[in-house]
Amino acid sequence: MKHVLVLGGAGYVGSLLCPQLLELGYRVTSFDIGYFGDAFLPKDNPNFRTIQGDIRDVAALREVFQGVDIAIDLACISNDASFVLDESLSTTINLDAFEPMVIAAKESGVKRFIYASSSSVYGVSEQPNVTEDHPLVPLTLYNKYKGLCEPKLFAQQSPDFVCVTIRPATLCGYAPRQRLDLSVNILTSHAVINGKITVFGGTQMRPNLHVQDMCDLYKLLIEIEDDKIAGETFNCGFQNMSIMDIAQIVKRVVEEEFPDRAPIEIVTTPTDDIRSYHINSDKIRRQLGFEPSHSIEDAVRDLCKAFQAGKLPNPMQDDRYYNVRTLKALQAA
Numbered sequence: 001m002k003h004v005l006v007l008g009g010a011g012y013v014g015s016l017l018c019p020q021l022l023e024l025g026y027r028v029t030s031f032d033i034g035y036f037g038d039a040f041l042p043k044d045n046p047n048f049r050t051i052q053g054d055i056r057d058v059a060a061l062r063e064v065f066q067g068v069d070i071a072i073d074l075a076c077i078s079n080d081a082s083f084v085l086d087e088s089l090s091t092t093i094n095l096d097a098f099e100p101m102v103i104a105a106k107e108s109g110v111k112r113f114i115y116a117s118s119s120s121v122y123g124v125s126e127q128p129n130v131t132e133d134h135p136l137v138p139l140t141l142y143n144k145y146k147g148l149c150e151p152k153l154f155a156q157q158s159p160d161f162v163c164v165t166i167r168p169a170t171l172c173g174y175a176p177r178q179r180l181d182l183s184v185n186i187l188t189s190h191a192v193i194n195g196k197i198t199v200f201g202g203t204q205m206r207p208n209l210h211v212q213d214m215c216d217l218y219k220l221l222i223e224i225e226d227d228k229i230a231g232e233t234f235n236c237g238f239q240n241m242s243i244m245d246i247a248q249i250v251k252r253v254v255e256e257e258f259p260d261r262a263p264i265e266i267v268t269t270p271t272d273d274i275r276s277y278h279i280n281s282d283k284i285r286r287q288l289g290f291e292p293s294h295s296i297e298d299a300v301r302d303l304c305k306a307f308q309a310g311k312l313p314n315p316m317q318d319d320r321y322y323n324v325r326t327l328k329a330l331q332a333a
Contacts, residue, residue, distance in 0.1 A: 001047070003027040004222060005068040005110075007055060007101075008075030010038040013116075015177035017072075017215045022048055024219065031055070031064050032075070035330060036320055040176035056097045058104055065108035070222050072114045073101070079142060079181065081324050087141065089332055094145040099152045105161075112162045113153065114221050119167045119207055119237050121147040122277040129280035132167070132233045139275055150233065157231045164221060164229040169207035169237025169279065171214055173299035174306045180321035184208060184296055187247055188303045189315050191254040195261045200271035202244035207237030207279045210294030217290055224288060234284040238292045244268075250300050257304035 004021055006014050009030025019042045021028045027047045032038065034052045042048050053060045055075050065071070077090040105113055122130050123137035138144035150165050157163045172184035180189045183206060191197050217236060221229060241249075247266050255262040284290045306312050312321070319325040 001025060001027050002069045002222070003029070003067055005029045005031060005064065005071045007031050007071060007073045009050070010034060010036060010041060010177060011074055011078070012171065012175050012177055012179045013211060013214055013218075014074050015040050016175040016211055017218055018042065018048065019045075020215055020219065021222075026222075029064065029068070031061075035326060035332060036177055055101050056092055058100045061101055061104045062108055065105050065110055068105075068108070068110050070112040070114065071105050071110050072116075072218055072222075074116050076116075076146075077142075077327070078323055081181070084324060085327055086333060089327070090141060090145070094142065095148060098149045102153055102156050102163075106156050106158075111160065112222070112226075113156075113164075114218065115149070115153050115163070115165045117150055117165050117167045117233075118143055118146045119169050119235060119277065119279050120275060121167060122279065124274055125277045128278060130235075130277050131280045132235055132283060154231055159226075162226045162230045164231075165233040166217065166221075167233065167235050167279075168214055168217075169209040169235075169239075171209055171211045172296060173211040173294070174302040174311075175211050178306070178312060178321055179323065180312075180315055181323055183243065184246055184250070184299050185303060187250040188254065188300050189307075189312075191250050191264050192258060192261065192304065192307050193316055196265045196267060197247050197250060199243055199247045199266060199268045200273060202242060202247070202268050204243050204274065204276040205240055205278045206243060206246070206275070207235075207277070207281075208239045208241065208246070208296050208299075209237050210292065210296075210299050213238075213292040213294050216293070217284075220288060220290055228287055232287070234288070235279045235281045236284055236290070237279045238281055239296050240278045241296070246296060249296055253297055253300040254304060257301065257308070 010032035120143040136147040
């Protein structure tokens, strides 16, 4: 039975991934600092263990890495807006802690290390299709640090320590630890709760990926042959759409799911967030055979069903759905 360690296992992706790995027969450990709680994790499963810890604590990591076959690194202070917080929080977690963590994993006998970078490393690009060899033009410390960590990982690549980097698009859809501070999810929650969508800018191109497709990719990366992924970087984002086009999808689906909300108004307003890029994901399709099976429309519909089922109470006021608000409330450091 392979042992998979999910660093940041109590986050948006980890909350969906951990139970699915257990269903596939893996032993799973979640290592997470616990800013957003962990009540939603499958703690009653005998093959699951959750550890509250900080990736900046190398001694704790060395202990956790013992007996682990594969590490999936989802642990970070997520998204560009998080850098309105104390800069040292994100610097110490997203950059300074990374290389010592990777070295500790390698020295502890971990065989495979899967790193979640970000397609936001490309910043703004006029290229019609941004491939993995496109220059990295970070606009924020978040995407700068994501890019800087990639070569630190590959410096440790060896036949016995297989390293792979994924640059995923902006995620969307429902997960047990829900985020409502991501573009599709933001637009959907505002449409459902307020009956109005505010689009900041609108022409920016953004790639998107359903959170379930993200989990499916990690499951593939656990099992695929070493030579297909060793030392490789892959884009993963299949629906490149403008923010305004996403808003139109949200409007249509929410009006179908909540007819009493119709008509939903779309309002545009200026923005300083000019990140715009159209990523190309041909490489991951060609080399790994990975294809997404969920769309932006599926993500919006899943969120609507979650609202209808009462799974997202108090969505506008509760800080737990919003990374920056939660970290500010906790005064995290």
